[in-house]
Amino acid sequence: MQQPPSHLPVADTGGIDWARVRADFPLLERQVHGKPLVYLDSANTGQKPGAVIEAVDDFYRRHNANVSRAVHALGTEATEAYEGARDKLARFLNVRGDELVLCSGTTFALNLVAYSWALPRLQPGDAIVLTRMEHHANIVPWQLVAQRTGAVIKVAELDDRGELDLAQLYGLLTPEVKVLAITHVSNVLGTVNPVREICRQARKRGIVTVVDGSQAAPHRALDIAAIGCDFYAITGHKMAGPTGTGALWARREHLDAMPPFLGGGEMIKEVRFEGTVFNDAPHKFEAGTPNIAGFIGLGAAVDYLSSIGMANIEAREQELLTYATQALSTIDGLRILGTPREKAAVISFLVEGAHAHDLATLLDLEGVAIRSGHHCAHPLMHHFGVPATCRASLAFYNTFDEVDAFVAAIHKVRRLLG
DSSP states (O other), rough: OOOOOSOOOOOOTTTTOHHHHHHTOGGOOOOEETEEEEEBBTTTTTOOOHHHHHHHHHIIIIOOOOOOSSSSHHHHHHHHHHHHHHHHHHHHTTSGGGGGGEOOOHHHHHHHHHHHIIIOOTTOOOEEEEETTTGGGHHHHHHHHHHTTOOOEEOOOOOOTSSOOOHHHHOOOOOOEEEEEEBBBBBBTTTTTTTHHHHHHHHTTTEEEEOOTTTTTTSSSOHHHHHHOEEEEEEGGGGGGGGOOEEEEOOHHHHHHOOOOSSSSTTTEEEEETTTEOOTGGGGGEEEEOOOOHHHHHHHHHHHHHHHHHHHHHHHHHHHHHHHHHHHHHHEEEEEEEEOOBSEEEEEEETTTOOOHHHHHHHHHHHEEEEEEEEEHHHHHHHHOOEEEEEEETTTTTOOHHHHHHHHHHHHHHHHHH
């Protein structure tokens, strides 16, 4: 079992053989441009273990049928596996399965809340509070709804560390505010927001809370019931599951009161030309044939993550984050954006004299995959006065040797750039 360097604190990760865990991910054995792949873009999408790939393959090879529409054996098997994935995900999040809408991901989930819950309720003079660190998926839907309702948007700002200015945030929560939409973990800074306390403060003021959990679900144990929010959205492909999967959790009273977002098959009880009787939630929000194989794969991903233990995953990633941050801090001219006290394993950085896209392109030639750009967070880039950054995002399947290779590649690129 690979150990962290001796100068780092060793977390209790349950005696897990991380080399064997890494071997579960076939793509990580690739070479890129003749170099061993160093994949540091897990905040963009997580890699998939063999168990997930095999679950999807097995569905198509042995069980492929549509769900909830056939009494034959294949249809029953498909329905049981699909609903079984919902139950697994509900346990993973500590919520009720009948409060969990399966959808294509966080973007769809947030749009569902904006259009089905907020649009019918907001009026001119109402306000929506967002934060400076939100992903575009948690900004644009609210802008569109505000334009249609006459509501306004207020913005909670950050301090120099990349943490929310909580005093300023709470000062924004005035009586006209109806919605507070906030990320649990920043996809750029790695900042872990104290969403439980923030939701408590909003609830005291009668404000509905919407939490973007895309960057939290893959990296830490979640207890949505304890957070106390009204809505919580996740994306499956960031948590070792297939693309096109995700979920929205919502309080039952909201789901019952919200009209359907999309119309079609599966979300109805009876259709007549005179009118339609809709299905009960969550199914009334799941029109059409779902991504059945994808959700079966997501169920396998939940099983896989749970077998390792989310506490162990978080501890492993914190070790890697500490090591990488210390190593990067030795590089002259390298600036890390975001130094919050509680941080996920995401490092956004700039290197003096190198454009973010150029640096990422040259690192790719060394086999190192990082993200460059605005990371779907233009307002945050404006806050720091930069057009783009590089971002290295670590996962539990990464290694200390990979961090060393990443740092060595930056040194090599700096020499090439002069």
